Amino acid sequence: MKILVSISIVFLQFASIIECTSSPIQPFATYRNETELIENVADLWWTVDDVRMEITFELHVRTTGWIALGIGLAEDVTNNADIGIGWIDTNGKLYFEDRHSSGFVLPIKDPTTQDWFGLQGQEENNWTAIQFKRALDTKDNMDLPIQSGTNVVLFAYGLIDPNPDITYHEDRRITRMFPLWKP
Ligand SMILES: [Ca+2]
């Protein structure tokens, strides 16, 4: 009986992984949360460290260009977003920048402090995977704090690396609302 229970638990976990994420790249770490942002195109994993008050994300997207995750405001989704954007160059080097946008314009690099940090990244089978982190509240006015409860999460990506800056994402952008942090 015990064996049967274990087998079904393993099966359930396996089934949920297949249902939720489609990236061919194995994540760099184990996370407490995961969601498929776009079926067969984009997966997000994340864990909040309640002691250090920081959040670590891992974003996988089916592109060899730039990928970005943002935090928005529910009452003002298209203006004022805090954005972490990263890419892997042809030598496999990871770039990651803390930016902000104030409307339908190119998000620019924060002139204040860089508070989103790229940790590791790789490209494989036409997918890009990047692990990055930031404080829940960076205290920088170019960023938005990640509060407990429902968050506005923005996601966008481009088909090529920035050269010299990012290309417009066209329709490759979505906004989703879900809780990132549930203390
Ligand atoms: Ca910042």
Ligand SMILES: [Ca+2]
């Ligand atoms: Ca920012």
